[in-house]
Amino acid sequence: MPASTEKKIAKEDSETKKVKKKECHRPRDSLFSWSSGFGDFNGFMNWGFLLLFMGGVRLLLENLIKYGIRVDPEQWLIVLTGRQEGGPEHPSIILLIYSIVPVTISLTVERGLSKHVISSRTGLLAHIGNLVVMISVPMIVIYVKSSGFSLIGASSVCFLYSILFLKMWSYVQVNYWCRSRLVQNSKGHMRRQSMSYTKMSNGAVHSSLDGKTDKEDDGGNLVQYPDNLTFKDMMYFICAPTLCYELNFPRTDRIRKRFLLKRLFEVLLLLQVMMSLFQQWIIPSVKNSLIPFSNMDVAKATERLLKLSIPNHLVWLIFFYLMFHSSLNLVGELMHFADRNFYSDWWNANNIDVFWRTWNMPAHKWAVRHLYIPLVGRGYSKTVASGMVFFISAFFHEYLVSVPLRTFKIWAFLGMMGQIPLSIFCKWVEDRFGPRWGNIIVWASLILGQPLCIMMYYHDYVITHFGESLLDRYGRV
Amino acid sequence: MPASTEKKIAKEDSETKKVKKKECHRPRDSLFSWSSGFGDFNGFMNWGFLLLFMGGVRLLLENLIKYGIRVDPEQWLIVLTGRQEGGPEHPSIILLIYSIVPVTISLTVERGLSKHVISSRTGLLAHIGNLVVMISVPMIVIYVKSSGFSLIGASSVCFLYSILFLKMWSYVQVNYWCRSRLVQNSKGHMRRQSMSYTKMSNGAVHSSLDGKTDKEDDGGNLVQYPDNLTFKDMMYFICAPTLCYELNFPRTDRIRKRFLLKRLFEVLLLLQVMMSLFQQWIIPSVKNSLIPFSNMDVAKATERLLKLSIPNHLVWLIFFYLMFHSSLNLVGELMHFADRNFYSDWWNANNIDVFWRTWNMPAHKWAVRHLYIPLVGRGYSKTVASGMVFFISAFFHEYLVSVPLRTFKIWAFLGMMGQIPLSIFCKWVEDRFGPRWGNIIVWASLILGQPLCIMMYYHDYVITHFGESLLDRYGRV
Numbered sequence: 001m002p003a004s005t006e007k008k009i010a011k012e013d014s015e016t017k018k019v020k021k022k023e024c025h026r027p028r029d030s031l032f033s034w035s036s037g038f039g040d041f042n043g044f045m046n047w048g049f050l051l052l053f054m055g056g057v058r059l060l061l062e063n064l065i066k067y068g069i070r071v072d073p074e075q076w077l078i079v080l081t082g083r084q085e086g087g088p089e090h091p092s093i094i095l096l097i098y099s100i101v102p103v104t105i106s107l108t109v110e111r112g113l114s115k116h117v118i119s120s121r122t123g124l125l126a127h128i129g130n131l132v133v134m135i136s137v138p139m140i141v142i143y144v145k146s147s148g149f150s151l152i153g154a155s156s157v158c159f160l161y162s163i164l165f166l167k168m169w170s171y172v173q174v175n176y177w178c179r180s181r182l183v184q185n186s187k188g189h190m191r192r193q194s195m196s197y198t199k200m201s202n203g204a205v206h207s208s209l210d211g212k213t214d215k216e217d218d219g220g221n222l223v224q225y226p227d228n229l230t231f232k233d234m235m236y237f238i239c240a241p242t243l244c245y246e247l248n249f250p251r252t253d254r255i256r257k258r259f260l261l262k263r264l265f266e267v268l269l270l271l272q273v274m275m276s277l278f279q280q281w282i283i284p285s286v287k288n289s290l291i292p293f294s295n296m297d298v299a300k301a302t303e304r305l306l307k308l309s310i311p312n313h314l315v316w317l318i319f320f321y322l323m324f325h326s327s328l329n330l331v332g333e334l335m336h337f338a339d340r341n342f343y344s345d346w347w348n349a350n351n352i353d354v355f356w357r358t359w360n361m362p363a364h365k366w367a368v369r370h371l372y373i374p375l376v377g378r379g380y381s382k383t384v385a386s387g388m389v390f391f392i393s394a395f396f397h398e399y400l401v402s403v404p405l406r407t408f409k410i411w412a413f414l415g416m417m418g419q420i421p422l423s424i425f426c427k428w429v430e431d432r433f434g435p436r437w438g439n440i441i442v443w444a445s446l447i448l449g450q451p452l453c454i455m456m457y458y459h460d461y462v463i464t465h466f467g468e469s470l471l472d473r474y475g476r477v
Numbered sequence: 478m479p480a481s482t483e484k485k486i487a488k489e490d491s492e493t494k495k496v497k498k499k500e501c502h503r504p505r506d507s508l509f510s511w512s513s514g515f516g517d518f519n520g521f522m523n524w525g526f527l528l529l530f531m532g533g534v535r536l537l538l539e540n541l542i543k544y545g546i547r548v549d550p551e552q553w554l555i556v557l558t559g560r561q562e563g564g565p566e567h568p569s570i571i572l573l574i575y576s577i578v579p580v581t582i583s584l585t586v587e588r589g590l591s592k593h594v595i596s597s598r599t600g601l602l603a604h605i606g607n608l609v610v611m612i613s614v615p616m617i618v619i620y621v622k623s624s625g626f627s628l629i630g631a632s633s634v635c636f637l638y639s640i641l642f643l644k645m646w647s648y649v650q651v652n653y654w655c656r657s658r659l660v661q662n663s664k665g666h667m668r669r670q671s672m673s674y675t676k677m678s679n680g681a682v683h684s685s686l687d688g689k690t691d692k693e694d695d696g697g698n699l700v701q702y703p704d705n706l707t708f709k710d711m712m713y714f715i716c717a718p719t720l721c722y723e724l725n726f727p728r729t730d731r732i733r734k735r736f737l738l739k740r741l742f743e744v745l746l747l748l749q750v751m752m753s754l755f756q757q758w759i760i761p762s763v764k765n766s767l768i769p770f771s772n773m774d775v776a777k778a779t780e781r782l783l784k785l786s787i788p789n790h791l792v793w794l795i796f797f798y799l800m801f802h803s804s805l806n807l808v809g810e811l812m813h814f815a816d817r818n819f820y821s822d823w824w825n826a827n828n829i830d831v832f833w834r835t836w837n838m839p840a841h842k843w844a845v846r847h848l849y850i851p852l853v854g855r856g857y858s859k860t861v862a863s864g865m866v867f868f869i870s871a872f873f874h875e876y877l878v879s880v881p882l883r884t885f886k887i888w889a890f891l892g893m894m895g896q897i898p899l900s901i902f903c904k905w906v907e908d909r910f911g912p913r914w915g916n917i918i919v920w921a922s923l924i925l926g927q928p929l930c931i932m933m934y935y936h937d938y939v940i941t942h943f944g945e946s947l948l949d950r951y952g953r954v
Binding site for chain 1: 500501502503504505506507508509510515517518519520521522523524525526527528529531532534535538539541542719721723726727729776777779780783784786787790798801802805806815816817818819820821822823824825826842846913916917920921924925
């Protein structure tokens, strides 16, 4: 046995490092233990997005293996022009051209009102009649001449008439405000005149910071009522990417060629991508989902719904970008329209009503300016005013879906009205679990809500137009 | 026509706000335009994880619909105990018990060496012989008595013998270092004795901060060579969750009951989850992938690979947590072992070699302490030393896969050796595209590399054991 002194180990200096290495253990906690205080899990974010990407690639491959290539440009042309059912009549093109009539009526009535040829009561009735007829025309024509319309043709008509309805409403209301002000002016509040004019100018100068206002004004910078009541001004408003009429829109002073070309390229590319996804992915998925939905097979229907939700959500995201960034910016650039606030950061919305306030800014601005504030101004409570906004919104969602499909179900309407309880639920989740979970609920409702509506409409569409027999044939139990 | 003065609009103060509302447009850019300077896209992170979660739920549903419930606890027991093939012999249990023999030989040789009964040359040869025999025994026995081993039984034996091999290597080397130091000490470097002892104590005091060192030492705090050469000390090292031997391990002073119960619960739960995933998801997926792999059908094989990669990766993640957090912490807690550094933050690794240095800390520590530093100390270059580490690592990966499967292919070996070029590629990607992309490459190689290896082994296993006829029967073209 070595002596006790031998136990004391002597080392060379060069060996100190070696001993350090040899003592390779020291007390410490594992990183996943709370007591370690470790919190850097950034790598898992890359992991998440990589898995998502791989999942996408796999779904693409699976789709190609299962269905082959379904993209067929010829088919697009047939669908787009409506040739397959239309014959030589093309009622959708006639309806698109006819839309000039209610617009002209609106302008004529406004001119009459401004020159005191028509009384304000008659004018109001004329406008209401004109608007009601305008929104009803596509419904009636598509119902009567249903065989003449392709789905895309009917959708375009409904879309255009909805937009014109909102634009005309705005046009009439703004001109009414201008007349009211003139009346108040003539009643004699002259002492405030110069002051208020300064205020007005400030706003206008602010608006024209980014460009000159090149209206057909007689020398002055700003167009004043009733000089705005021209066909040219009306046409500018119809084409401008906004639903809210103003006498003096902010303008840009030049068209950026590069910007224009980029947006044009995006529009052309994304349209192809959207239509390809539709043909390749959504149509087969929707067809496959019909039987489980009809059979009320919960597991299969949920699986189908989740499977459908991915391409549907992708198409919706592309549609959003195509519509609200590419197209509206393209039109804005061409029209020298300077306000490009077509969408806000809805992707960060913690509540579904924040989403509705931010994803479609033209519609939101219209709803606030022409519906919410006037209603509140007339003494209605804010809740009633918000409810009214949702109601009108629900009406137009239903209009844009039901009329082209010719299935007068109320799924879209109910879907929109369902946003009100959903918003209360979001609020509760946000208060209880924090804003991140509110945001997740918003995304979940977007990703799952739409395919659910699509399935319901498709199911009812098939049953209405092809009858129960089709379902029976394909294996209803 | 109203007079020119009438164009100047007079307003009530209450109307100023109204006018503000009416001017709803001002020049601004869309958020997706670069010029807007907007960059808050946090909502898309929630979107990504929500899609991932939904994709997971869908895959789960799809799997259940396609295969029904495949989880069968009875089957586990059969697989675990190896009853289905074993008969009454249970060679894997005999081998597990036999492992005590090489351990005892190691201890006996070390005792002989410390008492100068055996010369150091004889001792070295005896150790090498013992280690080579130890690592060969499972190979030979499993090859000879192949019918007696279940896959799990054979895997456990190989796993235990690999770990014992590394532990014994460490044990022998540390004792060799201690002897060398004693020899140097007896040669007379006594003047440094007290100084170096202080250094030694500092390290030890640091180690015992979290607990007392309760070794069977005669009064002193630290065990000194050769008092460590006891069967009890050896058994502690065999059971301790580390591969690196030390005379004085850092110890905890008490067993935290709550912590122990949590880890125990995790082990029990995650074992069930892993086995369920195996039966339910991986086995059907692997079986389905055989034909496309055999036919070299690239699109289908890729789709299968991507589909297999998800459950495989999930099982690997669970395995990692189960092994390196739950089990090792459980053992550590029971053994009063204070160093819980079983893994580092490999999920943030920007290069594959960082991953290999961080995901399995016991093996990494062993490789640095007992292979890399000794090799560098003997004058080999760092590249050669690193290469050697990868080579030994590749050998054990191959050993752990090939021996239980009895298919002596070299996919695992090549997979490990392939990490060297992959690491160079990672470095290039990181330099070129930033650390995030390095991390993504690491994740991609983890997620895709494993299922690729699994498929290759399974394919070769089926061909070796069931012949080409099986493939032909199942539709090889």
